[in-house]
Amino acid sequence: SGNQPAYLTTMLGTTLCNFDPEKSATLLSSLAGRYALIGLYLYDGNDAKLIKDYDVPENLSMGQHHLLRQGVSTEDFGKLEHIAEVRKRHEMVGQTDLGIVARLLTYFRVRPGQKVQGTLREFSAGDVINVGLSVKYTDKQARNLFGSFGFGVVKSYYEGSVGLYLAERLAERLAAPQNVHASVLASGR
Numbered sequence: 451s452g453n454q455p456a457y458l459t460t461m462l463g464t465t466l467c468n469f470d471p472e473k474s475a476t477l478l479s480s481l482a483g484r485y486a487l488i489g490l491y492l493y494d495g496n497d498a499k500l501i502k503d504y505d506v507p508e509n510l511s512m513g514q515h516h517l518l519r520q521g522v523s524t525e526d527f528g529k530l531e532h533i534a535e536v537r538k539r540h541e542m543v544g545q546t547d548l549g550i551v552a553r554l555l556t557y558f559r560v561r562p563g564q565k566v567q568g569t570l571r572e573f574s575a576g577d578v579i580n581v582g583l584s585v586k587y588t589d590k591q592a593r594n595l596f597g598s599f600g601f602g603v604v605k606s607y608y609e610g611s612v613g614l615y616l617a618e619r620l621a622e623r624l625a626a627p628q629n630v631h632a633s634v635l636a637s638g639r
Contacts (some may be wrong), residue, residue, distance in 0.1 A: 460486040464612070467491050467584045471551060471595060474585070475543045479599040484619050486601065492613045493552045493586035497536040500586065503611075504554055505534040513556055513581035520579065521569025529564035530579070533557055546598035548591045556582035589613055 460481050466474040467490055478486075493500070510532050517527070534556050541548040558579045560566055566573040573579060587595065592613060593603055601617040608614070 462486060462488045464489040464491055466595075467586070469585065470583075471541045471543045471548060471585060475595060475599050478596065478601060485604075486617045488592075488596070488615045488617055490587055490592050490613050490615070491584065491611050492592070492608075493588050494611065497552070500536055500552070500554055501534045504556060504582075504584070505532070509534070509556055509582065513558060516581040517558065517568075517579065522566055522573075522579075526566045529561050529566050530558040531561055533559055543595060543598050546594055548587070548594055551591060552586040554582075554584040554586060555580065556584075 460483055462477075466477065466488060469477065513532060514524075514527060517530070518524070522530075534554060537553050537555060538550050539553070541551040558581065560573045560575050560577045560579075562575050564575055566577075566579075568579075589606075592615065596603060596615065596617050597620070600620050602620045603615050604618045605616040606613060
C-alpha cells in the first residue's frame with residue numbers, strides 16, 4: 451500500500467559508464483529490488499573538454515597500474531604514449547535505439563622504434579594497450595537505457611557533468627504506486 455516504506459536496494463554510482471550499453475542493460479535487468487540510485491557522467495557534445503577531463507595525472511596513474519597488472523615494467527613506461535580519445539557509434543540495446551553514443555577510450559600506444567614486454571606478449575611500435583572505457587550518455591539516452599530494462603526515473607539531480615537518477619522498476623510502480631520522499635530512502639524507515 452501507499453503507506454509502506456520504500457527502501458533503496460541498489461546504488462550503482464557511475465558504474466554503468468564503465469560498460470558497453472548492452473552490458474549496462476544486462477546489469478540493470480539483473481538488479482533486485484524496487485529502487486536503484488544510478489549516477490552517470492553525462493555527455494554534452496564537447497569532445498575537447500571530455501578529453502581534457504580525462505587526460506589528467508590521476509587517469510595516467512590508473513592506466514599505469516593497469517600496465518603493471520599486465521606485466522609491463524615501470525622502466526618501459528617512457529616507451530608509451532598515453533592517449534584519451536572520443537569515439538562515437540550508433541548503439542542499440544534490445545529494441546531501444548540509443549542513437550549515437552560517445553565513448554571515451556584511454557590507452558597507451560607504443561612509441562615508434564620501441565618494444566614493450568608484458569607477461570603474455572610483446573608489444574611493438576604502434577601497438578595499443580587499452581586501459582579505460584567510459585561510455586557517455588545524454589540525459590535522454592540514459593533514460594531510454596533505464597526504460598529499456600524496466601526502470602523509470604522518479605527523480606533526477608544534476609551537478610556539473612554528473613546526473614544522478616532515482617530509478618524505480620516500472621512493474622513495481624504500476625502494481626503499487628507510491629510517493630517516495632528522499633528522507634525515507636536515506637533513513638531506511
